[in-house]
Amino acid sequence: MSTQHPSENEVLPSGKTIIRQFAKDGSLFIESHNYGAIDIGISYTFRNGVKIEETYISKGRLVSRKGYEKARINYPDMPAPDAGIEDWGKDLLRDLRAQQKQRKLETEKRLAESEESSFPRPTSTNWLRVIAKGKAHLIMFASRDWKILARETSLPNGRN
Numbered sequence: 001m002s003t004q005h006p007s008e009n010e011v012l013p014s015g016k017t018i019i020r021q022f023a024k025d026g027s028l029f030i031e032s033h034n035y036g037a038i039d040i041g042i043s044y045t046f047r048n049g050v051k052i053e054e055t056y057i058s059k060g061r062l063v064s065r066k067g068y069e070k071a072r073i074n075y076p077d078m079p080a081p082d083a084g085i086e087d088w089g090k091d092l093l094r095d096l097r098a099q100q101k102q103r104k105l106e107t108e109k110r111l112a113e114s115e116e117s118s119f120p121r122p123t124s125t126n127w128l129r130v131i132a133k134g135k136a137h138l139i140m141f142a143s144r145d146w147k148i149l150a151r152e153t154s155l156p157n158g159r160n
Helices: 065-072 088-113 144-151
Strands: 007-011 016-022 028-035 040-047 050-058 061-063 127-132 135-140
Touching: 040 065, 050 065, 050 088, 061 065, 061 088, 065 088
Parallel strands: none
Antiparallel strands: 007 016, 016 028, 028 040, 040 050, 050 061, 127 135
């Protein structure tokens, strides 16, 4: 039994793509409006012809209704979101941020309680702790110039 839904695609002169998927009974199931490789997008889900859900995308990522509205300023022909529909993306993103924050705190706690944290602390800030393959190494520099590396997008290999 196929789960594929018949669909139709429409590309507007502005570059916007509208994709519609239909249920087996011919009613609209999903409609999405997108630009590019989802520079911005909105997707509607329907049940029995009634819109039940909206999903917002910006720069290829799930965003809240507020994030979509902010990005939509640059795309005047993108549809406005429906404030009457629950913004499930906002709740999901909030929960995800809380989970990431909790994981970060747990990681910092584990590191503080681990053997890696038993290195002697130098009196200056010209040191760097590197953990590789389960082993921790303390690297001390003659000066604090190494901190410039933190702003580099790639590390120089020292042969130039």
